[in-house]
Amino acid sequence: MKKLAMILAVLVTVLILSVTGFASGYNYSGYWCIPSDAAIAVEGSVIHPERQPITIDGRILVPARSTFELIGVRTNWYPEREVVMMTKGSNSITMNIGKKAAYVNENKKDMEAPAVLVNGTVMVPIRFVAENFGYNVGWNDINRMAFIGIAAELPSRGGGLSSNRTYKVVIDAGHGGSQSGAVYGGVMEKNLNLDIAKRLDALLKKEGIQTYMTRTNDSTVSLYARSGLANSVGADLLISIHNNAGQSKVSGSMTLYYPGSGKTKGNLSSYEFAKIVQSNLVKHLGTKDMGVIQRPNLAVLRTSNMPAVIAEVGYMSNSAELANLKTESFRQRAAEALRNAALQSLNKMYQ
Ligand SMILES: [Zn+2]
Incomplete structure (x- = not known):
């Protein structure tokens, strides 16, 4: 009976954890992703991407194409290989969905969070991508805003x-x-x-x-x-x-x-x-x-x-x-x- 009580206790704990501890996120491409209320600004303008940013282990991920096209980055997506390639001028970043290893101009670099696929949208870690294209990324806690720019100062707000x-x-x-x-x-x-x-x-x-x-x-x-x-x-x-x-x-x-x-x-x-x-x-x-x-x-x-x-x-x-x-x-x-x-x-x- 004691063993049964113990199994029950473990089951109840697992159930509670799965309801409370993890209820605020989703599993995408093998990673636990949490919707983020962060606002995103690019070159001084607040943007409204088609999909809400997410975080993986505290790193912010944003839609690859619509966020980075604003700084002239082209995004190519190869669904059959689950590979995303982002290029600007002669620089390129190649990422595999769900893998932390990326290639920046053929040099292997490790990311702190991988690119993931969220309901058909390729989401990429904002800091890794921006910095490897020579941009800075800032974060303002009061406005809860991540901003990308050459100077990376807090942008003037919408309007x-x-x-x-x-x-x-x-x-x-x-x-x-x-x-x-x-x-x-x-x-x-x-x-x-x-x-x-x-x-x-x-x-x-x-x-x-x-x-x-x-x-x-x-x-x-x-x-x-x-x-x-x-x-x-x-x-x-x-x-x-x-x-x-x-x-x-x-x-x-x-x-x-x-x-x-x-x-x-x-x-x-x-x-x-x-x-x-x-x-x-x-x-x-x-x-x-x-x-x-x-x-x-x-x-x-x-x-x-x-x-x-x-x-x-x-x-x-x-x-x-x-x-x-x-x-x-x-x-x-x-x-x-x-x-x-x-x-x-x-x-x-x-x-
Ligand atoms: Zn009324």
Whole structure:
């Protein structure tokens, strides 16, 4: 019986380890790969590669072709031999998937992590490849950003933002808790707003922007607490995320702002902020342009001191738009549109 108890204990331990210890990674090409939230910048610009970076033993790997073509590296992939060859000018690096030995101009060199294949994308160790093509690689812990360049200084951020200014954006998920907002087909506006807000938060963090959320869960928050947070942290921008309701045939995106010049910061007025938000939503979502609308009576807009908007992403009362809003990909694109708008607006503010 004692032996059985011991076997059981070992089994339970193995089970717990396999659930907790390794749950955050995947095995690719024989190596344990962990998804990484690191942002990647090449020659001063943040890039958005088609596949998320991974780490193997703490080394960052990035998609070979799309990352390194930005510094003029050509990537050839020979799937039958699982060989990747990267060339720039007269220099070349040849790697075998899952093998740490690489050839740099025919000289054998050992890598700390091998190239691996992740769902059809060849991922290569960023430092090894960059350095062997004569580039430097830097890492910034605050922005969680790896950057490749000749000088390898921390790049200006997406949209040409400065690397040494702290930008602050308050993200307000409309409604929450006892206030559901619009409700159509069992979908509550408060939940759509929060989901888009969280996605925007992650995207802005990736750009190294300091973000604040008025709520991160299904809690009730007063209108004054929302603008109060933005005022108290000295926010550059306040983005309040909502979804609209109206007649069933009406659809599209709309952005609301407080009129006048009172909510201007640097070179950016609330009106200009609203125009940038609106054009990004319409362009990125393909929604109908329902315009930029003055709203002097909305507490969140009226009581905040900085450029502030309410972005009405879509109409929940329109069945086609509600179907879009129910998909993750549409909400992600809404967040991307708002990220792009925030970057452009911050750039204009401090121009
Ligand atoms: Zn609302």
